[in-house]
Amino acid sequence: MHSFKLHKPLLSILAIFSLPTLIQAQPAGLVVNEVSQGSTAAREFAELVVVGPPCSTVDIRGWILDDNNGDFIDCAGPNTGALPGTGIAPGHVRFKFDPIWQNVPVGTIILVYAFDPGDPGAQAEIGGLTPDYTDSNCDRLRVVPLNASNTFMEMDAAIPFGAASGCCPNGSNGNPNYTGAVYVPLNNQAFSGVTGKLGLRNEGDAFQVRNASANFFHGLSYGTTSTGGCVPQPLFDGGLYGLQFAASGPNLTYQFRNTLTDDYTTVANFGSFTASTTQSPGLPNNCDNAQWIGSLRRPPESIFQTSGAACAPNPMAASLAICVGQTISLTLPNTNACSSNSFAWSFSGSGSVVVQGSSTNSTVTIQATGAGTVNAQITATILNSLLYTQGGCSGPQFPQSLTYIFHWSYPRGLRPFPR
Ligand SMILES: [Ca+2]
Ligand SMILES: [Ca+2]
Ligand SMILES: [Ca+2]
Ligand SMILES: [Ca+2]
Numbered sequence: 001m002h003s004f005k006l007h008k009p010l011l012s013i014l015a016i017f018s019l020p021t022l023i024q025a026q027p028a029g030l031v032v033n034e035v036s037q038g039s040t041a042a043r044e045f046a047e048l049v050v051v052g053p054p055c056s057t058v059d060i061r062g063w064i065l066d067d068n069n070g071d072f073i074d075c076a077g078p079n080t081g082a083l084p085g086t087g088i089a090p091g092h093v094r095f096k097f098d099p100i101w102q103n104v105p106v107g108t109i110i111l112v113y114a115f116d117p118g119d120p121g122a123q124a125e126i127g128g129l130t131p132d133y134t135d136s137n138c139d140r141l142r143v144v145p146l147n148a149s150n151t152f153m154e155m156d157a158a159i160p161f162g163a164a165s166g167c168c169p170n171g172s173n174g175n176p177n178y179t180g181a182v183y184v185p186l187n188n189q190a191f192s193g194v195t196g197k198l199g200l201r202n203e204g205d206a207f208q209v210r211n212a213s214a215n216f217f218h219g220l221s222y223g224t225t226s227t228g229g230c231v232p233q234p235l236f237d238g239g240l241y242g243l244q245f246a247a248s249g250p251n252l253t254y255q256f257r258n259t260l261t262d263d264y265t266t267v268a269n270f271g272s273f274t275a276s277t278t279q280s281p282g283l284p285n286n287c288d289n290a291q292w293i294g295s296l297r298r299p300p301e302s303i304f305q306t307s308g309a310a311c312a313p314n315p316m317a318a319s320l321a322i323c324v325g326q327t328i329s330l331t332l333p334n335t336n337a338c339s340s341n342s343f344a345w346s347f348s349g350s351g352s353v354v355v356q357g358s359s360t361n362s363t364v365t366i367q368a369t370g371a372g373t374v375n376a377q378i379t380a381t382i383l384n385s386l387l388y389t390q391g392g393c394s395g396p397q398f399p400q401s402l403t404y405i406f407h408w409s410y411p412r413g414l415r416p417f418p419r
Pocket of ligand 3: 037
């Protein structure tokens with residue numbers, strides 16, 4: 001019989017990344033990619049893009065979505081209260097502490113939208129999209145209605161609450177924070193509608209994302225306040241990054257267009273547009289936006305790494321030594337339900353092998369034909385073709401690939417496997 005010995009590690013199996021991408025520290029969170037009033041009434045939606053280090057996932061359990069909470073316009077100084085007429089719809093929503101939100105791959109789009117089955121004026125215009133909380137179809141889009149059918153999120157119905165009346169300082173009139181929130185299941189107007197928790201005031205308001213500690217992560221504001229005779233009338237400030245837009249009213253959408261750069265904290269990279277013709281729920285906002293989203297994505301096999309570090313070397317089990325003549329199968333590690341678009345195997349080193357069958361799948365079968373060491377390398381590639389088509393891109397766009405190398409040895413002195 002031939003021998004098949006599992007040696008102690010001769011060489012560790014490494015993951016090596018073929019893209020010359022600069023891996024920089026990227027804050028992990030949710031970027032507001034688009035906020036739309038809808039073409040009419042309260043058919044509102046918001047589109048979020050998961051950002052973070054390449055090859056990583058982000059834990060968004062407990063992350064908060066809200067409209068203006070006072071942070072975008074508030075009475076100056078601590079404990080001075082909120083202002084009326086600034087779009088503070090009482091209440092907010094958050095992602096539940098549910099496992100489906102624990103490891104969301106960077107580059108995922110999350111579409112949250114109004115859909116009250118009993119109120120056509122509070123039904124966002126999302127075309128043929130249907131709810132997909134977990135990205136079950138692997139298109140990296142999660143479609144999430146903010147209504148009673150959504151059991152993966154929850155809301156507080158009252159906090160923060162807006163000021164009923166009065167000018168600054170407004171004392172305890174209005175509560176622009178999240179202390180004392182009590183979470184209950186979503187109702188059908190958890191986004192917009194008469195009792196909406198995130199309802200976007202047409203004349204001026206904000207939309208924002210906050211982390212599980214209620215700290216601001218990203219958001220924008222638009223339009224003007226209406227403080228009922230208070231002088232001077234303060235303006236929205238655009239939040240931490242000054243993302244403020246003059247245009248307001250119905251039938252408007254605010255979009256990250258990556259106009260100059262991919263910096264989502266620079267207002268010049270955003271714009272306001274007519275919603276009925278330009279809103280793009282669940283889709284990139286233009287080709288530049290699609291390229292940015294594509295640049296965030298990596299082959300899904302990379303995102304559940306054993307090393308824990310994003311795009312870092314990925315040590316596997318012990319290296320193997322097999323006999324000349326022996327046949328063995330190699331499989332790309334860390335596969336999950338979603339997979340890359342294409343795979344390519346190659347072999348190099350002092351030993352020699354022949355491939356049996358296909359070498360374009362995530363598994364390959366090889367037979368050792370000559371003693372020595374062999375590196376078996378697989379490159380997994382995602383094309384993002386759908387994303388770039390949706391973004392209206394013309395011409396070829398860049399794919400994203402990762403290369404894994406298996407180190408193998410075929411010891412000398414062993415006889416070829418007898419046929
Ligand atoms: Ca609110
Ligand atoms: Ca999906
Ligand atoms: Ca509105
Ligand atoms: Ca969009």
